[in-house]
Amino acid sequence: MAHFAHDLWGRGRGPAAALTPQGRILAGALLVAACMTAPAGSAAGTAFIAAVTLAWAVACGIPRRAAGSFALLGLAMFLPYFLLVPLLAMERPDAAAQAFPASAAGAPWDVFLHGMAGMFLAAATASSLGPSDLRRGLLALRVPGAVTAIVVQVLHQTGELLDETRRLAAACAVRGAAGRGKAATAVLAALPRVWLPRIIGRAERVAAAMELRGYAETDLRVFGAPPLGAADAAVVIALAAVLAIAAALRLGWIR
Amino acid sequence: MDIVLPDAPARGRWTARDLAYCGASGAAALLLPVLFHLVRLGHVFMPMYLPLVTLAFFVPPPPAALTAAVVPALSAALTGMPPLYPPVALFMALELAFMAALIAGVLRLRPQADERLVLLPVLCCGRALYVALVYAFSRLIGLPAGFMAGLSILSGWPGIVLMLVVVPPVARLRHGHRAAAQAPERAAAAGKAAFFDGIADEWDARQDLQELSGKLARGIEELGVRPDEKILDVGCGTGNLTRALLERLSPEGRITAVDIAPRMIAAARRKIRDPRVEWRVADVRDLAFPDSSFDRVICFSAWPHIDDREAAAAEILRVLKPGGTLHIWHAAARGRINEIHAAAGGAIGRDLLPPAGETAQLLARCGLRVRAAIDDRERYLVTAARDGCGADDPGGKVSTEG
Numbered sequence: 001m002a003h004f005a006h007d008l009w010g011r012g013r014g015p016a017a018a019l020t021p022q023g024r025i026l027a028g029a030l031l032v033a034a035c036m037t038a039p040a041g042s043a044a045g046t047a048f049i050a051a052v053t054l055a056w057a058v059a060c061g062i063p064r065r066a067a068g069s070f071a072l073l074g075l076a077m078f079l080p081y082f083l084l085v086p087l088l089a090m091e092r093p094d095a096a097a098q099a100f101p102a103s104a105a106g107a108p109w110d111v112f113l114h115g116m117a118g119m120f121l122a123a124a125t126a127s128s129l130g131p132s133d134l135r136r137g138l139l140a141l142r143v144p145g146a147v148t149a150i151v152v153q154v155l156h157q158t159g160e161l162l163d164e165t166r167r168l169a170a171a172c173a174v175r176g177a178a179g180r181g182k183a184a185t186a187v188l189a190a191l192p193r194v195w196l197p198r199i200i201g202r203a204e205r206v207a208a209a210m211e212l213r214g215y216a217e218t219d220l221r222v223f224g225a226p227p228l229g230a231a232d233a234a235v236v237i238a239l240a241a242v243l244a245i246a247a248a249l250r251l252g253w254i255r
Numbered sequence: 256m257d258i259v260l261p262d263a264p265a266r267g268r269w270t271a272r273d274l275a276y277c278g279a280s281g282a283a284a285l286l287l288p289v290l291f292h293l294v295r296l297g298h299v300f301m302p303m304y305l306p307l308v309t310l311a312f313f314v315p316p317p318p319a320a321l322t323a324a325v326v327p328a329l330s331a332a333l334t335g336m337p338p339l340y341p342p343v344a345l346f347m348a349l350e351l352a353f354m355a356a357l358i359a360g361v362l363r364l365r366p367q368a369d370e371r372l373v374l375l376p377v378l379c380c381g382r383a384l385y386v387a388l389v390y391a392f393s394r395l396i397g398l399p400a401g402f403m404a405g406l407s408i409l410s411g412w413p414g415i416v417l418m419l420v421v422v423p424p425v426a427r428l429r430h431g432h433r434a435a436a437q438a439p440e441r442a443a444a445a446g447k448a449a450f451f452d453g454i455a456d457e458w459d460a461r462q463d464l465q466e467l468s469g470k471l472a473r474g475i476e477e478l479g480v481r482p483d484e485k486i487l488d489v490g491c492g493t494g495n496l497t498r499a500l501l502e503r504l505s506p507e508g509r510i511t512a513v514d515i516a517p518r519m520i521a522a523a524r525r526k527i528r529d530p531r532v533e534w535r536v537a538d539v540r541d542l543a544f545p546d547s548s549f550d551r552v553i554c555f556s557a558w559p560h561i562d563d564r565e566a567a568a569a570e571i572l573r574v575l576k577p578g579g580t581l582h583i584w585h586a587a588a589r590g591r592i593n594e595i596h597a598a599a600g601g602a603i604g605r606d607l608l609p610p611a612g613e614t615a616q617l618l619a620r621c622g623l624r625v626r627a628a629i630d631d632r633e634r635y636l637v638t639a640a641r642d643g644c645g646a647d648d649p650g651g652k653v654s655t656e657g
Contacts (some may be wrong), residue, residue, distance in 0.1 A: 036340060060520050074336050098391040107397040110339055118339035122332040146269070146611050150322050153278025154329060165286045172290070191290060192305050199283045199306060200276075200313070200428050207275035 012127035012222060023232030024060075028125030030239040038074025038246040040113040041106055045249050053117045060124035067086055070189060071116075072122050076172050078115040082109035140227070154248030157206070168195075273314045277322040280310035284326045285333065288313035291307065301414030303337075307351050308378075308418055311358035312370065312426035319359040323351035341396070346388045354381035363569055364622070365546065367554020378418060382411045417637050443562050443602075444515060444538055449518035450602040451492075458522065471555075472501035474634070478582055480504075484550040487574065488512040489539050494523030494532075500553075501529055510618040511544070513537040521553060540566040547576045558614070559596060559606040560582045568621040575641040583614055585635040592635070611637050 016024055035052055039045040057067065088104035106127045134155065168191075180241065228236070250252045283306035291302040307326060311319040322635055327337055327347040337343040357377045361368060389407045393400035454461075480486070482505035488497050491512035500510055513535045514520050520534050537543065539554075540563055552571050561567045571581055589608045596606045609617075611630035614637045619625050623639035 013410065031341065043343075070335050076416050077336070077338055080399075084399060084402070086403060088397075091399055094332030110396055111398070114340040115338050119331075119335045122339060123335060126332045146321055147325060148316070149269075149274060150281065150318070150325050151329065153274055154285065154322070154326065157278040157282035159284045161279075161286055165289060169290060192287070192302075192417070193424070195283065195287065195290075196309055196421065196425040197428060199279050200425060203276040203279035203313075204272075206279060207270075207272035210271040210275055 002244045011130070012061040012063060012066075012124065014059045014128065016056075016059040016109040016128050017061070018231065019042055019235060020228060020232050021133035022140040023235060024125060024128050024133070025137045026232075026236055027239050028056070028121060030236070030243055032121050034246040035117040035121060036114060037243065038249045040110040042249070044255060046113060048115055048246065048249060049117050053120050057124045062120075062124045062127045065252060066123060066127060067120075070119055074119050078112040080113045084108055085145070107176065108243070127169040157202075160201075167254055269315075269318055273318045276310060276313050277318050280306040281315075281326045281329070282643065285330050286351040288330070288334075290604070299410065299413050300417050301411070303327065303347070304351065304414060305418060305421060308354060308358065309422050309425050310353040310372070312362060312422075313429050314359065315363065316356045320352040320356040323355040327351065336491050341392060341492060346385055346392075349388065350381045350385040353384055354378065357381075366569070366573070370426045374419055374422060376422065377416045382408070382415065384412070402404060410513075426532045437634060447560055447606075448515045448517070448601040449485075451514075452518040455516060455518035455522045457494065458519070459526075461497075462495075464495065467495060467586065468499060471496055472502070472519065474584065474586065474636075475499055475503050477579075478551075478553075478584075481508075485505040485509045485548065486511070487542075487544075487549040487552040487571075489554040489571070490514055490551060490560065491523060491534075492516075492519050492556070496525045496555045497523065497532060498527055501531060504531060505631040506531070507634065509533070511535065511540065511549070513542070514538075540570050542570050542574055544574045546573055550576055550579050552579070552581045554581070554583045556585055556592075558585075559608040562601060564617055565621060566613075567585040568618055568623065572622055572641055577641055580626075580640045581618070583618075583635075587634065588632045589630055589635050608635060611635060615639070 009126075015026070019027065031052055035049045038048045042051065082105065085104045085108060092104065122183060135148065135152045138151060139145075245254065270327075284303045284427075287302040287305060291300060303326065307323045310322060313319075325348075326544060329338050329343045331337055331344040338345050339345075354377050357380070358373055361373050361377075364545040373651060386404050386407045390400045392403040393403040480500065480503050482503065484504070485508070486504075488500065488510055491497050491514050491577065494512060497510055497512045504510070509531055511533045512520075512523065515536070517536045517539055520536050524534050539557075539561060552575055554571075558564070568581075585608065591611070593607045596603050596608075611628040615625040615628040618637065620642075624642055625639045627636065627638040629636045
């Protein structure tokens with residue numbers, strides 16, 4: 001998606017890269033919608049969500065390192081929901097006797113599966129978009145100009161700030177502030193006080209530079225993207241069908 | 256300088272500075288959580304909130320709210336946090352956009368407001384919104400709603416305390432940066448003050464005072480000025496409008512007359528000695544009066560000379576009482592006024608009076624309710640009121656000609 005993400009995770013080089021940027025964004029959004037629509041409480045729904053997520057991750061060629069990191073992060077974020085099972089069982093004593101979807105583990109499983117799917121689909125899509133792809137894609141999709149301008153600015157400045165962040169992180173680690181305890185707390189208290197004024201100062205410098213270089217006269221539409229091609233159209237139609245299947249699963253028309 | 260966004264006209268223009276601040280704060284909001292996670296306290300102290308809440312002190316409400324709404328989604332896609340499901344990213348986006356819009360909106364009305372007094376209620380309201388969303392969603396998907404909402408309340412407090420400690424000192428920097436950003440405009444204002452100082456002694460000799468006095472009396476009658484009002488005369492010059500207003504006011508009425516040119520004020524002071532008038536040298540963008548001080552503000556023959564009209568309108572809105580009225584008034588046609596300024600050249604050569612509709616739009620953007628916009632061969636009058644009880648001009652007419 002940008003230097004930032006690619007620096008962190010690496011760049012995906014799967015077959016999805018053949019699509020236009022707007023085609024990739026649209027496909028990612030449709031698949032997220034499909035997975036969120038499909039129910040996690042049935043075997044068919046679970047299989048559907050897992051298959052769609054896996055297929056898109058492969059299509060985007062999400063780097064192994066990124067996949068591993070996101071898997072660990074997902075486990076850390078969504079497994080704790082299963083700690084709610086005893087509480088749910090207490091709230092609904094009848095649920096303990098019931099089969100899986102209606103049992104107390106149903107809701108945590110729903111969060112786990114949908115959460116992991118959302119995370120992987122977004123990460124896969126992000127890994128397939130190059131530094132300028134996102135801007136071109138958003139403009140081609142007729143996303144409001146203000147949103148595009150902000151996204152472009154945020155990503156550009158994130159790239160610029162990344163090295164500084166790394167230096168700060170290294171300095172924290174060298175001073176023993178990379179764990180818990182006194183040093184960590186001291187760093188925690190000082191960090192925003194040091195960091196935020198620097199950001200404000202930086203924003204002023206960037207604003208001055210933008211004015212000086214005539215950025216104001218730049219119309220964002222000059223960064224055009226190629227129109228949707230036949231391959232894009234076919235993929236989008238296919239994914240709309242995937243969304244329809246998800247809706248059918250949700251409505252119980254397919255079991 | 257303004258940025259041309261692809262669909263900007265409907266929304267107005269953002270300055271390069273606004274966009275630079277949004278970019279820098281958004282970037283910090285993406286990266287600061289990474290640093291906090293080094294000390295394994297990222298989820299407790301809500302680090303993403305710090306730059307986005309701070310941003311609201313530096314830019315107008317629309318860019319602040321939009322940035323606050325966009326960044327959580329961007330972060331979810333790039334780093335996996337906050338998660339897309341359960342829709343924490345969406346809830347955070349709503350909470351942050353709500354808080355940013357509220358803070359930036361309050362600061363537009365009260366630029367000098369104490370940062371902590373603004374922050375505390377806004378942060379509490381934002382958290383309440385977030386907790387309500389978590390509660391509703393937990394109920395929807397069958398999680399223990401009360402428990403999840405309670406967890407959200409408990410986990411939010413350390414972050415709120417951190418913001419109350421860290422954000423106000425950083426937010427105070429805006430005063431210094433605003434001054435720096437306004438430096439070119441202040442230089443232009445100083446040039447205009449020197450220009451008007453130079454012609455102060457001959458100002459009245461250039462005009463047909465008898466004709467002007469008749470026009471002013473008729474105009475004041477039409478504006479519906481009440482005898483006991485407290486009026487601010489912006490750009491009073493040598494006090495011709497002030498004198499006409501005094502004839503209308505009772506002993507209880509008061510006029511505060513301000514002008515940017517000291518010699519104009521000196522000339523007016525020599526001409527009019529009345530205890531009901533207070534004379535001040537002041538820039539309309541920075542009026543040293545308490546909030547809600549005046550029943551009526553009249554800007555007669557001065558509007559084209561104000562460079563940053565949005566800042567002026569915001570400041571006038573601040574000093575107007577709820578229900579109070581602003582009149583931007585010229586006793587001649589717009590085209591004629593622009594011809595005179597162009598012919599004068601120098602510091603005022605490019606001070607053009609915009610069409611009344613444009614001025615009305617600007618006032619509406621700043622939060623005033625426009626009641627009339629008249630732009631014909633005889634005069635130029637835009638009347639707007641601050642919302643609140645007591646507005647006595649139900650008007651709403653718009654008329655333009657030529």
